[in-house]
Every structure is written in C-alpha cells, then in structure tokens.
Amino acid sequence: MPSFDIVNEVNAQEVDNAVNNTLKEVATRYDFRGLHTELEFAKKQNRIDIVAAESMKLNAVKEMLIKHFIKRGLEPKALDFGSEEGTSQGHVKMSATIKEGIDRETAKKIVKEIKNLKLKVQPAIQDNQVRVSGKKIDDLQEVIRNLKSKSFGIPLQFVNLK
Template identity: 55%
Template sequence: MPSFDIVSEVDQQEVDNAVNNVLKEIETRYDFRGVPTELTLSKKDNTLSLVTGDDMKIKAVRDMLITHFTRRKVDSRIIDFGEVEGTSKGQLKQQVKLKEGIDKDTAKKLVKMIKATKIKVQAAIQDEQVRVTGKKLDDLQEVMTLVRNCDLDMPFQFTNMKK
C-alpha cells in the first residue's frame, strides 16, 4: 500500500551557513562597531544563543536571522525567540530555539484535518511524524496539497514515499 511520512526537519548545514552569514554581516555593520555581539549555535540542543548590547541590536540580529534563513531556503517559522534577559555585564541575551519535529498537539490537528476531508487514507502518529497510507497515489497527493495549504505555523516536508 502506498504511504508517506509528514515530518518537520531542519537542514542543519543550511542553518549553520545562515548563522555564519549573520556573523559576517554583524562584523561589517556600522551600528555594531564597538558593541560585543555573540551568536552561537548549539547543534546538539538545536538552539542559538544571542548576546548583544541593547534592545535595538537584538531586533536587528533577529531581522538578520530571518532574512538569512529565508535566503538559505530554511523556513523562518522554525525560529522560536525566547525572552530577553539582562546579563551581569549590562548586555542583553536571548535564547532562540529551532523547532524540529511535529509535537503531539500539531500531529493530532493534522490527523483530525486529514480525517475530516473524507479522503480514503489512514493517518497515524509515529513519534515526531505522521504516516499517511492509502490505496491510491492520487489520494496521497491530495493529502500533501491539503497539508501544504494548512496554516499550522510550521513547515512540513514529505519523506519516505513508498508506492
């Protein structure tokens, strides 16, 4: 029986490239001269750590991150900005999480949405992905179109297509 998986994955290499491009831009920008700014990527935790001088600089780095992610074809909806906190040196820091995987609530919404269309497919939640199986490839393609057009504020990819 044909099937595919709906997943939400992050291309780590492209994220790394985007962060490096942001760091290069920070070095060349005039408004960041004399202001120590750190942007570090933790691939293990899927987080970014941002430390800079003031609130305006944090907003500028945030905009640069979104711009460079978009240029590298990484969906900017994976970025989850945390709270801005003060440091002991008078600077500001912010944790940025990169969302990967489909959480249980979103998976349940996906399954419910697929079942509501009355397309003859079965959708099942498996860890951080949703597996969709059906008898016809046309039905599976219809589900793909449905998922692409839904507004669940999360990027989805389709993997493991079996005929």
C-alpha cells in the same frame, strides 16, 4: 500500498551556515562597529544564543538571522524565540530554540485535518512524524496539497512518497 511521511526536520548544516552568514553581516555593518554582539549555534541543544549591546541591536540581529534562514531555504517558523533578558555585563540576550519533530498535539491536529478531507487514506502518528497511507497516489497528493495550504505553527516536509 503507497504512503508518505509528514515530518518537521531542520538541516543543522544550513542552520550553521545561516548563523555564520549573519555573523559576517554583523561584522561588516557600520552600526555594529565597536559594539558587543555574539551569535552562537549550540547543535546539541538545538539552540541559537544571541547577545547584543542593546535591545534595538538584538532585534536587528534577530531580523538578520531570519533573513538568512530564508536565503538558505530554511523555514523561520522553526525558530522559537524566547524572551529578552539582561546579562551581568549590561547587555541583552535572547535564545532561539529550533523546533524539530511534530509534537503530539500538532500531530493530532494534522490527523484530524486529514480525516476531515473524507479521502480513503489512513493517517498514523509514529513518534515525531505522521505516516499517511492509501490506495491511490492521487489521494495522497490531495492530502499534501491540502496540508500545504494550512498552518500548524511548524514547517512541514513531505518525504518518502512511495
């Protein structure tokens, strides 16, 4: 019986590359000369920390990071930016959490959307992914086509189509 998995995975190496490219761009930009700017990717916590001299520079670094995410083929939807906070040195900081996996609520929305299509497929929630199986590959492709047109707040990848 053919099946595929709906997942939300982010390539950590590509995230690291996007962060490094953003750091290079910050180092070469004239408006950042002499100003304190940090950008750090914590792989274990799946988080990117941004520290800048002022709020406007922080937003500029955030926009650069999003631009480099797109260039590296990563979805910016995977980034969940926190609120802006002050530091003890007078700088401002922000953390961006990288969302991976599909949480229960989003998985339920995906399953409901698949069932509303009235196709002969069976969606099943498994840990942090959704497996869809059916008798016809055409039905599975129709599910993929439909889900790509919808927005669930996270990037979705369709893997293991067998």
